[in-house]
Amino acid sequence: MRSTFKKMALAAVLGASVSGYAFAQESVEVLHWWTSGGEAAAVGVLKEDLQKQGVSWQDMPVAGGGGEAATTALKARVASGNPPTAAQLLGMAVNEWSEEGLLGDLTPVATKEGWDKVVPGAIKAFAVHDGKWEAVPVNIHRPNWLWINAKVFKDNGLQPPTNWDEFNTVAEKLKAKGIVALAHGGQPWQDTTIFDDVVLGLGGPDFYRKAILQLDETALGSDTMVKVFDQMRKIRGFVDPNFSGRDWNLATGMVLKGEAAMQLMGDWAKGEIVKAGLKPGVDILCVTAPGTEGSFLFNTDFFAMFPVGKDKVDAQNKLATSVMSPSFQEAFNLVKGSIPARTDVSGTKFDACGQKSMADLKTAEAAGTLLGSLAHGHAEPSGIQRAMFDVVTQHFNSDMSSKDAVAALIKSVNAAK
Ligand code: GAL
Numbered sequence: 395m396r397s398t399f400k401k402m403a404l405a406a407v408l409g410a411s412v413s414g415y416a417f418a419q420e421s422v423e424v425l426h427w428w429t430s431g432g433e434a435a436a437v438g439v440l441k442e443d444l445q446k447q448g449v450s451w452q453d454m455p456v457a458g459g460g461g462e463a464a465t466t467a468l469k470a471r472v473a474s475g476n477p478p479t480a481a482q483l484l485g486m487a488v489n490e491w492s493e494e495g496l497l498g499d500l501t502p503v504a505t506k507e508g509w510d511k512v513v514p515g516a517i518k519a520f521a522v523h524d525g526k527w528e529a530v531p532v533n534i535h536r537p538n539w540l541w542i543n544a545k546v547f548k549d550n551g552l553q554p555p556t557n558w559d560e561f562n563t564v565a566e567k568l569k570a571k572g573i574v575a576l577a578h579g580g581q582p583w584q585d586t587t588i589f590d591d592v593v594l595g596l597g598g599p600d601f602y603r604k605a606i607l608q609l610d611e612t613a614l615g616s617d618t619m620v621k622v623f624d625q626m627r628k629i630r631g632f633v634d635p636n637f638s639g640r641d642w643n644l645a646t647g648m649v650l651k652g653e654a655a656m657q658l659m660g661d662w663a664k665g666e667i668v669k670a671g672l673k674p675g676v677d678i679l680c681v682t683a684p685g686t687e688g689s690f691l692f693n694t695d696f697f698a699m700f701p702v703g704k705d706k707v708d709a710q711n712k713l714a715t716s717v718m719s720p721s722f723q724e725a726f727n728l729v730k731g732s733i734p735a736r737t738d739v740s741g742t743k744f745d746a747c748g749q750k751s752m753a754d755l756k757t758a759e760a761a762g763t764l765l766g767s768l769a770h771g772h773a774e775p776s777g778i779q780r781a782m783f784d785v786v787t788q789h790f791n792s793d794m795s796s797k798d799a800v801a802a803l804i805k806s807v808n809a810a811k
Pocket of ligand 1: 427428433458459460461484535642662693694695770
């Protein structure tokens with residue numbers, strides 16, 4: 395597969411550079427999965443920024459939260475020798491495409507603009523390979539948030555839960571009143587977004603590191619992991635009957651409309667809140683997922699450049715420069731719900747949730763509790779991630795016991811290694 399990708403992509407380079415002389419034009423075709431209301435608004439910010447520099451934007455959106463469908467589409471485009479100019483990638487995918495030797499080298503731009511000094515080390519680790527900058531970070535998302543409809547909580551005399559026991563108590567009370575406690579979309583990446591929160595919330599940062607980042611078999615097979623699946627089973631009881639296959643933004647919409655009380659989701663949900671004209675931190679409360687205060691799960695959206703011909707390199711560099719500019723990082727992330735991927739952008743324009751995210755990022759970086767998200771491609775290579783998704787989702791949608799889930803997790807992880 396590897397060499398096929400390479401041959402096809404090189405054929406594309408040759409083809410494009412011949413035709414490129416005839417149509418020397420500044421444009422970029424960008425493959426991404428930002429199709430919800432808030433996400434599309436964020437794409438609009440990027441498109442406008444580029445247009446100001448005379449680079450036109452050819453949109454290649456592939457719907458599907460978390461980027462699964464987009465990943466398949468990107469592989470197909472590369473395999474057919476027709477890669478896009480740039481593509482949205484999560485951290486581990488940057489590593490994997492880098493190993494294919496297909497990503498454009500952005501080091502000259504990065505050096506000129508001093509990216510090294512402003513991008514946090516944890517993000518740089520995914521962008522820089524063998525000393526070369528091969529991807530440009532757009533944002534820092536935090537998946538371990540709990541979003542709460544403030545009115546629903548107030549009307550029912552509830553306080554935001556700070557650990558999983560409190561969460562269960564609150565959710566039981568809501569359920570007893572016929573209110574959907576948790577808005578959820580039953581898709582593997584969404585199930586695993588919750589799983590990440592439960593592993594971190596019940597086990598703490600060291601346990602998350604051992605089990606998820608190091609795949610330590612003792613941690614994976616521990617009583618704590620059995621309790622994680624017990625909690626997942628409880629959560630299954632708090633979602634409505636129509637959760638299966640629901641898109642994440644429709645689940646967010648349920649919380650915004652008061653049709654459900656809470657959602658466990660990354661801060662792209664904040665993009666939907668802002669788009670709906672509601673106030674994050676006021677109408678919709680943001681609290682760290684139960685038991686995860688002090689830790690920061692992260693995922694970053696990167697853009698990486700694919701080989702589409704020498705005549706496109708200038709436009710690719712302009713895209714990279716645009717994305718890294720402090721003014722763009724501010725404008726884009728205000729709409730997207732995330733925070734800037736550079737440390738020198740002020741937080742003054744950000745709402746309470748964004749400011750908390752910025753402050754928590756610094757604390758977590760210093761404490762060693764800034765941890766890559768499994769659900770969002772910053773913990774394990776795609777094969778292992780997929781194996782873990784399968785077990786989490788299979789358990790969530792069946793009556794599999796917690797002990798059997800733990801055994802299946804170890805087995806699947808070992809088979810995927
Ligand atoms: C994440 C991505 C976010 C957001 C979300 C839902 O993986 O990093 O930018 O788009 O998926 O689609």
